Amino acid sequence: MAAMKPRTGEGPLEVTKEGRGLVMRVPLEGGGRLVVELSPDEATALSEALKGATS
Numbered sequence: 001m002a003a004m005k006p007r008t009g010e011g012p013l014e015v016t017k018e019g020r021g022l023v024m025r026v027p028l029e030g031g032g033r034l035v036v037e038l039s040p041d042e043a044t045a046l047s048e049a050l051k052g053a054t055s
Helices: 040-054
Strands: 014-018 021-027 033-038
Antiparallel strands (some): 014 021, 021 033
16 A cells, blocks of 8 residues: 655646646645646746736
């Protein structure tokens, strides 16, 4: 039986280039991570949407 490890959302937001796409790992409240693969065009659109929401 595998050891049970606590699932935490500790750690920074990470974005890495893998192949032709980008992989974003977002720590979640309550534990775990949301992992999303984005194309460069999708990442640009997300960036613009976030800038619009925070300004």
